[in-house]
Amino acid sequence: MRAIQMTAPGVLEQVEIPAPTPGPGEVLLNVGAAGACHSDLHILDAPAGVFPTPLTLSHEVAGTIAEVGAGATGWSPGDRVAVYGIMGCGRCRACLRGLENQCRTVPVGGIGISRDGGLADQMSVHASRLLPIGDLDFAAAAPLTDAALTPYHAIEVARPALRPGNWCVVIGVGGLGHMAVQILKQTTAVRVIAVDSRPAALDLARRLGADETVQAGPDAVERIRSLVGPPPGGADVVLDCVGVDATMTTARNVLSIGGRLMLIGLGGGTTPVAAVADAPPPVPFEAVVEMPFWGTRAELYEVLALGREGLIHSAVQTFPLDQTIEAYRQLRAGEIEGRAVIVP
Ligand SMILES: NC(=O)c1ccc[n+]([C@@H]2O[C@H](COP(=O)([O-])OP(=O)(O)OC[C@H]3O[C@@H](n4cnc5c(N)ncnc54)[C@H](O)[C@@H]3O)[C@@H](O)[C@H]2O)c1
Ligand SMILES: [Zn+2]
Ligand SMILES: [Zn+2]
Incomplete structure (x- = not known):
C-alpha cells in the first residue's frame, strides 16, 4: 500500500x-x-x-x-x-x-x-x-x-472564565483556530476576537462567527485593548494557537488580571513569568498560564x-x-x- x-x-x-x-x-x-x-x-x-x-x-x-x-x-x-x-x-x-x-x-x-x-x-x-x-x-x-478536539479541551479547561459577555482572544485562525472560533460561539456566550497575520484567515474567522478581527502586527495589542479595555481589565481568556514569541507577547499584554492564557500552539516561543512588586508583572496577577494537550x-x-x-x-x-x-x-x-x- x-x-x-x-x-x-x-x-x-x-x-x-x-x-x-x-x-x-x-x-x-x-x-x-x-x-x-x-x-x-x-x-x-x-x-x-x-x-x-x-x-x-x-x-x-x-x-x-x-x-x-x-x-x-x-x-x-x-x-x-x-x-x-x-x-x-x-x-x-x-x-x-x-x-x-x-x-x-x-x-x-x-x-x-x-x-x-x-x-x-x-x-x-x-x-x-x-x-x-x-x-x-x-x-x-x-x-x-x-484540530477541533484540542481547542475544545482548552475551552473546557477555561470554561469557568468563558462567561457571557467576557472576551476571548483566539490567536492564529488556521486548522485549530478556525475550530476554536466556532466552538466558542456554539458552546459559550463570550465575545470572540480573532487575530491572524493573514487577511484570508481573518475573513474565514468572520464567516465562522468571530465578533471582531485584528490583524497581527505592531499595533495588535493596542487594537485588542481598544476592545477589551485597559489593565487591570482585558481579555478573560486567550487561546494562543501559534505559540511564537510575538503571539505570546500579544497574549500576555491583552490578558486581564485573573485571566487564563492557554498556550496551545507549539511554535517554540517563550514568555516571562516574574514575581515583581515595583512594575507591572509580565503576566498579570491572578492569571493562569496553561499548556493544554x-x-x-x-x-x-x-x-x-x-x-x-x-x-x-x-x-x-x-x-x-x-x-x-x-x-x-x-x-x-x-x-x-x-x-x-x-x-x-
Ligand atoms: N497543544 C496541542 O495539543 C496541539 C495540538 C495540535 C496542534 N498544536 C500546535 O498548534 C499550532 C497550530 O497548529 P495548526 O495546525 O492550527 O496550524 P496552521 O498552520 O493551520 O495555523 C496557524 C495559523 O496561525 C497564523 N499565524 C502564524 N504566525 C502568526 C503570528 N505571528 N501572528 C498571528 N497569526 C499567525 C497562520 O497565518 C495560520 O492561520 C502548531 O504549533 C501545532 O503544533 C498543538
Ligand atoms: Zn495536531
Ligand atoms: Zn496512563
Missing part, C-alpha cells in the same frame, strides 16, 4: 509498504481522510532521535473498518469511525480519570507521532480508540479528532456530536494521497484555509 512517511528527520517521502495486519484487539481501517496538522511540520523539523523513523504521519484519521482483529468486539467491517489518537496506559491515575492526555506512564505521543499514523491507504489501530461518526464526511470528521476520549465524543449536529464545520482543502507533499508545502507557506485533508 501507499504511505507518506518521514523516513529521516526532515525527509518526507511517498513509499510502498506492506499493509498492516490487525493484532489482537485491533482493527484494520481503510483510511477515508487524514488531516495535515502544523505539528507534523514540527515533527519533520525536530532533530534526530526525538521521533521514530520511518514514521507514517497524521494523527487525524477517519475511515471505514476493513477487518476486525481477534478480540476487537463490538465493531464490524463497514463501520465508519474516527480515531482518538492518544494511546494512554489505561492504568495510571490520570488514565483512570479519563485523562489519557495526561497519562503518567506513556510519554506524550500517539498515532502519527510515536507510532504509524493515517497517511496511508490503510492503518491498524486498537478498537478502544474508535468512535462512530455516523454519516459525517471523512474529510469533515478527520480534523475533529485534533490534545483532549480526552469523552471530549472527542462531544466534538463529534457538535459536528454531527452541524454546529461546527471543518473548513477543508482536500488533496489526493499523491499530493500530500504539496499539501505540506502549502501548509508551511501559509496557503491553506482551515485544514488540509488528504483523501487516499
Whole structure:
C-alpha cells in the first residue's frame, strides 16, 4: 500500500509498504481522510532521535473498518469511525480519570507521532480508540479528532472564565483556530476576537462567527485593548494557537488580571513569568498560564456530536494521497484555509 512517511528527520517521502495486519484487539481501517496538522511540520523539523523513523504521519484519521482483529468486539467491517489518537496506559491515575492526555506512564505521543499514523491507504489501530461518526464526511470528521478536539479541551479547561459577555482572544485562525472560533460561539456566550497575520484567515474567522478581527502586527495589542479595555481589565481568556514569541507577547499584554492564557500552539516561543512588586508583572496577577494537550476520549465524543449536529464545520482543502507533499508545502507557506485533508 501507499504511505507518506518521514523516513529521516526532515525527509518526507511517498513509499510502498506492506499493509498492516490487525493484532489482537485491533482493527484494520481503510483510511477515508487524514488531516495535515502544523505539528507534523514540527515533527519533520525536530532533530534526530526525538521521533521514530520511518514514521507514517497524521494523527487525524477517519475511515471505514476493513477487518476486525481477534478480540476487537463490538465493531464490524463497514463501520465508519474516527480515531482518538492518544494511546494512554489505561492504568495510571490520570488514565483512570479519563485523562489519557495526561497519562503518567506513556510519554506524550500517539498515532502519527510515536507510532504509524493515517497517511496511508490503510492503518491498524486498537478498537478502544474508535468512535462512530455516523454519516459525517471523512474529510469533515478527520480534523475533529485534533484540530477541533484540542481547542475544545482548552475551552473546557477555561470554561469557568468563558462567561457571557467576557472576551476571548483566539490567536492564529488556521486548522485549530478556525475550530476554536466556532466552538466558542456554539458552546459559550463570550465575545470572540480573532487575530491572524493573514487577511484570508481573518475573513474565514468572520464567516465562522468571530465578533471582531485584528490583524497581527505592531499595533495588535493596542487594537485588542481598544476592545477589551485597559489593565487591570482585558481579555478573560486567550487561546494562543501559534505559540511564537510575538503571539505570546500579544497574549500576555491583552490578558486581564485573573485571566487564563492557554498556550496551545507549539511554535517554540517563550514568555516571562516574574514575581515583581515595583512594575507591572509580565503576566498579570491572578492569571493562569496553561499548556493544554490534545483532549480526552469523552471530549472527542462531544466534538463529534457538535459536528454531527452541524454546529461546527471543518473548513477543508482536500488533496489526493499523491499530493500530500504539496499539501505540506502549502501548509508551511501559509496557503491553506482551515485544514488540509488528504483523501487516499
Ligand atoms: N497543544 C496541542 O495539543 C496541539 C495540538 C495540535 C496542534 N498544536 C500546535 O498548534 C499550532 C497550530 O497548529 P495548526 O495546525 O492550527 O496550524 P496552521 O498552520 O493551520 O495555523 C496557524 C495559523 O496561525 C497564523 N499565524 C502564524 N504566525 C502568526 C503570528 N505571528 N501572528 C498571528 N497569526 C499567525 C497562520 O497565518 C495560520 O492561520 C502548531 O504549533 C501545532 O503544533 C498543538
Ligand atoms: Zn495536531
Ligand atoms: Zn496512563
